[in-house]
Amino acid sequence: MAAPAERIPATVMAAVAAVDNRRLETIFNAHHATVWRALRRRGLSPEAAEDATQETFLLAAEKLNDIRPESEKAFLIATALRVAHSLGRKTVRWELDEDMDQRLAAGRDAGDRRADRQLCDLVLSKVDPDLVEVFVLYELEGLTSPEIAELLQIPLGSVASRLRRAREQFRDAAARVEKSLQKEGQS
């Protein structure tokens, strides 16, 4: 190991800190929304997700030199999931209130972002919770299968099969929801 930190000249430490800060800033701006989303999907409130996102980046800052640029996102999501886990929360995904369908019907006109998001929650809530995580990480967050396997500590084959089943369920659910919206639109 290198010399104790006290012996490293202040100017060098300042330079290291400046470079690290630059990188932290870059990855924060590139990925904080992804991290925050991953935490929200674990059932954290927006406020709790904010705190946990902050913790995630603090941990990342600590290991900045160990993070390969091409695996930043996977590293951050993995860290976020550990942080979420440490919060001791049950893994709650897509908790929906009962009147979701009504509110959806009320605001379903295209272009309404909020309605679209509820639509999204609704469709994803119909996918098996064990499968949906793989689906979201792959389809939305753009992680690769090996990254997901590593992240969730499951075999690569399981990633593939979960993803396949998740897709089937997602497409089924989307078709059903779309149909019911169309029906309502006509009535």
Add this chain to the structure above:
Amino acid sequence: MTRPVGDPSERLLETDATDFERRVLEAALQQKPSKASTARMAAALGVSATAIGTATTAKALAAGAAASKGTAAAGASVLWPWVSAGVAVLVVGGVVVGTRSGEPTRVPHAAPPAVTAPKDPVPARELPAPPPAPADTPAPSPAAATAAAPRARAVTAAGDLGDQVALIDSARAAVSDGAGARALEILRRYQERYPAGSFRPEAAAIKIEALMKLGRESEARALAERFVAEHRGSLLARRVAEVAGLAQP
């Protein structure tokens, strides 16, 4: 995106998603933290959030450099937002992270050095932060600051946010430079301008640190005790306890 071996197939969005599926999937990606939330996170990390459009990077860098320098010279003193050297074990949210010994370790907005992991690392985290006690600051201007005003999340205009971030950043930089009085003055301005601001807890924490720097320790401790009680379990509370030399929350 290249497709590594073992990937089952192209992503739905890139291939044969129906219009409706596409709409659903794209909506998922619209979910983002509010601007105020992003600004708070960036400020806590000592970085500049591009989405908010402030020019705080230089200041943050300067503060970081100053802090690193100070720490290297002064040894154990705790500086904001950088803690260099001396940090042996970092406890964040119950996760214990050993730092690479011998390397300059920088932890923005850092956790205290070598504390024992709290029994319940994250109590009451989901509860909205209570408003910071008003008594600690020169009489805040009117209505907005009154008792129940929750931490103003997502109601602030982006322009305000940039200004708020800049004020908090410069207060923090002043503390890092050892200019406690200047920090207090900046915080007073912040309090005046944004009685219900998005960074009141951060401002209160910096104020405590500034008071410590000025040798007004009993004042700082009193504020710190209240702060820790109100923000129990938060990173800031841990930091404040550390700065003011309280037992860990």
